[in-house]
Amino acid sequence: MTDPKQDFSVDREDLERFMGAALAVAGADQASAEAVTRALVTASRMGTDSHGLRLLPHYLQALKGGRIKGAPNMVFHQRLAATGFLDADDGLGHLAGYSAMEHAVAMAEEVGMGAVAVGNSSHFGAAGCYALAAAERGYLGMAFCNSDPFVLLHDGAKPFHGTNPIAFAAPVAGEQPYLLDMATSSVPWNRVQQYGAIGRELPDQVAANAAGEVSRVPSEIAALLPLGGSDFGFKGAGLGGMVEVLSSTLSGMQHGFKLLPMGGPDMSTPRGVGHFFLAMKPDAFVEEGTFAKGMADYLADLRAQPASPNARVMAPGDREWRCQAKRDAEGIPLDSANQSAYAEIAEKYQIAPLTRLD
């Protein structure tokens, strides 16, 4: 790799080749490597950089440490016609996620909707990937996941919930899907680190110090506030709780407060992450075609709304699809930290390095 200070973008196919090779060397079987690659590349193409290619080194480390099994024996237990449980056998959460959503879609095809609780899993990247997988097949999709604690309860002084995301996607005829993918905190944890690195103050009402007091100083931050801040954080915390109940309680896993931290230092003990996936068939409620027409009307009205000065009204996903089109044309950028990390992986795993696009 070249000087990490340079602009460095890569082709999607090259990135996929590199990820697949690295994951294979780290012990991932083909299905697992494909699922991780699919999820990370999906996120990176859409501009969800917090959950894209930067996570590869983490998964490699977790595979090498033994926390995650590269060749798991995931077993799906169908419980009733619309519900089931996927035991992910401590494998990669991405394979668990895509598999579970496949089962949910299959049930939705039969009985109108289906849901799968996943247990004994691990970090699955961006929740939106799995909601999107359903929408790409023509179904409404929802995905939820718990995580180790980063976020205060409303009026709480210590982190209790994870950033517990909610993802929702719906098919749109002739267009990319409607796609909402949001943490139930205002900002992700790595935003704090990022602002700290560039010496920037955080927005108000997004984070707190070790005493649970709101702070804007990145170096002081010990917890995130739930969406809504000091005044209305009962909403963000309530949503985080809903995600927790769906992800861990319905899957029989320990709730997020008891999870080992994603970041280690323990990279050998499985964490027992839980997820929850739901798929619905759009035409399972009203006449065929009604949903498609309604989505088109709704999005046309939404996008025609007047915006505040210097702004633009967008539907959830519009920003992501625009970014994806740009990155598909121009390449996926790696910042200097990722350039270094990928160069290190290439050397350590004896993989041909990424090729920089001109």
Next chain:
Amino acid sequence: MTDPKQDFSVDREDLERFMGAALAVAGADQASAEAVTRALVTASRMGTDSHGLRLLPHYLQALKGGRIKGAPNMVFHQRLAATGFLDADDGLGHLAGYSAMEHAVAMAEEVGMGAVAVGNSSHFGAAGCYALAAAERGYLGMAFCNSDPFVLLHDGAKPFHGTNPIAFAAPVAGEQPYLLDMATSSVPWNRVQQYGAIGRELPDQVAANAAGEVSRVPSEIAALLPLGGSDFGFKGAGLGGMVEVLSSTLSGMQHGFKLLPMGGPDMSTPRGVGHFFLAMKPDAFVEEGTFAKGMADYLADLRAQPASPNARVMAPGDREWRCQAKRDAEGIPLDSANQSAYAEIAEKYQIAPLTRLD
């Protein structure tokens, strides 16, 4: 009724008697009157005063005006084993809501989960009532509803979504259910009116003037901001959009932006409100009893969390159940506006007035 400036509390039974009688005089059949009474009294007992007894005059007006049918012919169309559509025939949304959730629970009992989209409906009061109805039967319940526009899109200058609520309830063994019921704006519209009436400034980042600029002056307010305010309102707006898609697009109704205003002046044209209800059987994913044990562990850990000074950490619903216990013991309070409104109804409809508790 006595001097409306006095403290005035009433017995739950007396309130139910009064509501049932007034709704009957206004043309509601027994099932409709019982559903409205159940929903309004549930909200008032829990302290959700924005959606409790104060709404009775509104429903009476909508019945008298012909917007809402007091004796609708609601028809449930089962589409697949887990899904269906309830045509509410322009009846009261409360009857539609409780009926739809009954169908969802029945499907969940058979196939693990069930969902019902409701069309041709009307305002249903507090979304939490219907989620709660599922939880009281031992099921997880979710309820969503659209409304006429009050809330800006993120970066938008004009109201587009309603306050589009999300309600989620889960059964808890030996306790009242876990209950989240939240608008996807930070505050409800009547908070603006209430603050205006007492000359109080609004919190920052909850509302905007007619130009879409954030304002704290109640008299200037023309729209609410989505949860998250100027910086993170894309999350609240995205959640509001999810609720819109579930409530109106899946039910084949017009989306909220096109709905006639709840407050009139037109009280004769049906509005075509949409709702969406979902029920899940807790034991349809993992072994029986696992969910109940997980909820107990989660709530015990949550309630044991340290709080910020002068605060108390609570689970969603804890505040409501405390209020309900107090009001069941001491009576349900009516403020002076409601005292006047109920006295007027008593006179106009020839109903024995509410009895003030000593």
